[in-house]
Structure formats: C-alpha cells, structure tokens
Amino acid sequence: MNMENTFKREINSLDKxxxxxxxxxxxxxxDESTVFTINLIIEELFTNMVKYxxxxxxxxxxxxxxxxxxxxxxxIDYDVEPFDLTKVQEYDRHKPLEARTxxxxxxxxxxxxxDNIEYDYKDRQSKITLTKYLRNE
Numbered sequence: 001m002n003m004e005n006t007f008k009r010e011i012n013s014l015d016k017x018x019x020x021x022x023x024x025x026x027x028x029x030x031d032e033s034t035v036f037t038i039n040l041i042i043e044e045l046f047t048n049m050v051k052y053x054x055x056x057x058x059x060x061x062x063x064x065x066x067x068x069x070x071x072x073x074x075x076i077d078y079d080v081e082p083f084d085l086t087k088v089q090e091y092d093r094h095k096p097l098e099a100r101t102x103x104x105x106x107x108x109x110x111x112x113x114x115d116n117i118e119y120d121y122k123d124r125q126s127k128i129t130l131t132k133y134l135r136n137e
Contacts, residue, residue, distance in 0.1 A: 001027050001066060004074075006059035009050050017042060017062065028066045034134060037113050038064070041073060041130060044110060049077045056080065066134075073130040082121040085110070085128065 003024045007013040018039060025035045042062065049060050058078035065072040085107050111117065116131040 002063065003027075003065075004061065004063040006061050007046070008059055009053065009056055011047065011050055013060075014043060014046065017046060020062070021064070024064045024066075030066075030071075030134075034071065034132070037132065038071070038073065041110055041113060042075070044107075045075050045128060049075070049080075052083070053077065053080050069134045071132040071134055073132075075128045077126040079124050080126050081124075082126060084119040084121070086117050086119045 001024070003020065005020055007017055007020075021035065021038050021042065024030075025038070030038075046060060046062075056077075056079055061074070061076040061078075063072075063074040065074075110130070113132070114130045115133050118129040118131075120127040120129070
C-alpha cells in the first residue's frame, strides 16, 4: 500500500505527519521497530527542511510505500537550494566532544538506519528517496 500527502512547513505539522505514518504502518502491518525508524527519519528530514527554509511558503511532500519487503520513503522540498545528504561527510563519533562540529548527527543516523539513499535535484526541487529492506515483517 502506498500513501502520500503534503504538509505545511512548520514544526506543528509533525503531529499530522506522525498520524500519517501511523495510518500507513497499521495498513501495512509494520512492527514497532520499523515505525520508530520511519518516525525518526522523517522527523529529522522534515525539521531540517523547516529549519533551513523557514520562510518558504511551499508544503513538503511525503510519500510512503511498501512493496513486499521493501519500504520506500520520499520527501520532496520545493523552491530550495540543493542539499545532497548523500555527500555529507561521515560523522566522526570517536572525536572528543570539543573537536566535533555541530550538526550531522541526524544525517549519520539516517545513513545507518536506511539501506539506500538517493538524492535528486532539478528545477529547485529537492527529492530524497530512502529505501529500507524489511526483514521478518
């Protein structure tokens, strides 16, 4: 089953996003661990879209799809500058705290939790496609 929707670019939209994820998860019989992962990934990406493009009036598109044992998450942000999270330098969690630069930890978690991440940018449209292979669902 596939679901898609658009959400206002504001932190208050997270409640509607979590409801959207919950409905998708129930319809697709996803386990708690998978639901936790989806919530964390989308919250991280969506809040970054809000934070870095706060004055952008366009809504953010989110699509969830499950095809057998493959979960696909798509987020599309409109009228934005490119930001390819697949090219963000790996977060070094072994550095002492005082030597670390702020940020990148959320992207680090996304990269560790998902099996594949693709980024596409065209005509000021940023598209992130994330894939997770579901096991023992």
